[in-house]
Amino acid sequence: MxxxxxxxxxxxxxxxxxxxxxxxxxxxxxxxxxxxxxxxxxxxxxxxxxxxxxxxxxNKSRKLDFLMADVLAQGAQSVISWAGVQSNWCRQLAAASRKLGIHPILLLFTRPRLPRALDGNSLLDLICDAEIHTLELDSSRKLMTLDGVKDLVDRLVEKEARAGRNAYVAPIGASLMEGSMRKxxxxxxxxxxxxxxxxxxxxxxxxxxxxxxxxxxxxxxxxxxxxxxxxxxxxxxxxxxxxxxxxxxxxxxxxxxxxxxxxxxxxxxxxxxxxxxxxxxxxxxxxxxxxxxxxxxxxxxxxxxxxxxxxxxxxxxxxxxxxxxxxxxxxxxxxxxxxxxxxxxxxxxxxxxxxxxxxxxxxxxxxxxx
Ligand SMILES: Cc1ncc(COP(=O)(O)O)c(C=O)c1O
Missing domain, CATH: 3.40.50.1100 (Rossmann fold)
Incomplete structure (x- = not known):
């Protein structure tokens, strides 16, 4: 060799x-x-x-092969993530979660000049029965890091805990090592x-x-x-x-x-x-x-x-x-x-x-x- x-x-x-x-x-x-x-x-x-x-x-499906194994390993019953309203990440996350019996929770942000209709990815999120929270993105928020949405994500984690569910916080695009993703x-x-x-x-x-x-x-x-x-x-x-x-x-x-x-x-x-x-x-x-x-x-x-x-x-x-x-x-x-x-x-x-x-x-x- x-x-x-x-x-x-x-x-x-x-x-x-x-x-x-x-x-x-x-x-x-x-x-x-x-x-x-x-x-x-x-x-x-x-x-x-x-x-x-x-x-x-x-491309998110390849990443979800690894991330969803981590969700299961951490014993989570729900997974929370966020992105723009037409996010491919959120759509594939919703489908992967459903396939494994996990409850998907999505924070979807609309922005001026971008399409906001219930169509394309957001329609597929609905079909997958994801729990969808839609918000207008204000200029003080940056979506690429958990920091930018932490207040909203924390509230959802607490809501899940009150319902007796352990929530996994999946960073946008499974990219930065933050939230529940430690690798x-x-x-x-x-x-x-x-x-x-x-x-x-x-x-x-x-x-x-x-x-x-x-x-x-x-x-x-x-x-x-x-x-x-x-x-x-x-x-x-x-x-x-x-x-x-x-x-x-x-x-x-x-x-x-x-x-x-x-x-x-x-x-x-x-x-x-x-x-x-x-x-x-x-x-x-x-x-x-x-x-x-x-x-x-x-x-x-x-x-x-x-x-x-x-x-x-x-x-x-x-x-x-x-x-x-x-x-x-x-x-x-x-x-x-x-x-x-x-x-x-x-x-x-x-x-x-x-x-x-x-x-x-x-x-x-x-x-x-x-
Ligand atoms: C279709 C498509 N291509 C490329 C990318 C970029 O991939 P990454 O977030 O890993 O940079 C994304 C991310 O959302 C995507 O949805």
Whole structure:
């Protein structure tokens, strides 16, 4: 056995030591985007983490395999989390909880300029019979940390305790180690995800030059980054921010990556990572989280037209828009193997119908249904 295969085996054992509920359909498919690649001059692949199977799937399902095992281990009867009203995280959390007989409680925040209808993800939350509390987000609150919502979450925990239920507080996106989550479980899931992807590419006798994806609460990015550091150091891990500035995203990803490294590689191996090592682009965020733009909508149309694959305007549409722009600007070399990680999010397509109508309706007067 080579040193590299010994290291991989020992990491695999470290990953297997984490308790895990097998809720997701894994491995997710890896597909070649042949028509889009021919247009771009790089070899584009898509890793279909939108196909994880849990109530329409997405990247959160991988994380929930680990987090729900922790919920069970802590003997909780209910799980509380929070996010925007169209949260894919909350939808998959509700489904995972229901599957395991746990009561899901969601704090869903509406914001000016963002769709608020009972549709898309919030409709699916209702169908899963999640306990839903909807609030308007005021500017004093930041959703990315428990601190920003602690007063509200504490009240729900107390209410659960009065009802005789032990509540697990799940941090947004299973990313930061806070609330009831004492290990970086979301990022651990994506170290595992990176290994899965690497093995799929190795089976094709191909190397991975870069992985590009939407980054928000940070643990997908942190997990992929640690996975690449461990198994494939030449691979660039490129996050396209869909919510925060580059500096904020890098700081958050760095801290989760450090915790993840410690949880997996132990304190025996130093983790030398500075913020400059983390590649984050925030220019494709455009006007802000959840606000669609023409170029993103056209990118969604392009992938649907060329490859028959759907993206959403909040996360994956912006991420692919960034990837294609970076290709155009020469950030990637011709012939490189670039993986686009499809992180899901399709339920939100339906709440953005007005943006699709505005940008995609035929200009020749053809009638669309109203
Ligand atoms: C569809 C989709 N893609 C990407 C992300 C970002 O993942 P992370 O929160 O791990 O950064 C999210 C998070 O909500 C998401 O719903």
């Amino acid at each position: 080579t040193d590299a295969s010994v290291a991989r085996e020992s990491l695999r054992k470290a990953l297997e030591a984490f308790p895990r509920c097998r809720l997701s359909h894994l491995p997710t498919p890896l597909e070649s985007l042949e028509r889009l690649s021919a247009r771009c001059g790089v070899n584009l692949f898509i890793k279909r983490d939108d196909q994880t199977g849990l109530a329409l799937g997405g 970086p479980l979301g990022a651990v899931a994506y170290v595992n995800g990176f290994l899965e992807l690497l093995e799929q590419m190795e089976a094709r006798k191909s190397r991975i030059d870069a992985v590009v994806f939407a980054t928000g609460s940070g643990s997908t990015h942190a997990g992929l980054f640690v996975g690449a550091r461990l198994f494939s150091p030449h691979t660039k891990i490129v996050g396209i921010s869909v919510s925060d500035s580059r500096a904020e995203t890098r700081e958050c990803v760095k801290s989760i990556a450090q915790q993840t490294w410690l949880a997996l590689a132990g304190s025996g191996r130093a983790f030398d990572c500075c913020e400059d090592d983390l590649v984050v682009f925030d220019e494709y965020l455009q006007e802000g989280y959840g606000i669609p733009d023409q170029s993103t909508i056209e990118t969604i149309r392009l992938l649907a037209r060329e490859e028959g694959i759907l993206l959403d305007p909040v996360y994956t549409g912006k991420a692919l828009n960034g990837l294609l722009d970076l290709v155009k600007k020469g950030y990637f070399q011709p012939g490189q193997n670039i993986i686009f990680l499809h992180t899901g999010g399709m339920p939100a397509i339906f709440v953005y119908r007005d943006a699709f109508r505005e940008y995609l309706a035929p200009k020749d007067g053809t009638d669309l249904p109203s």
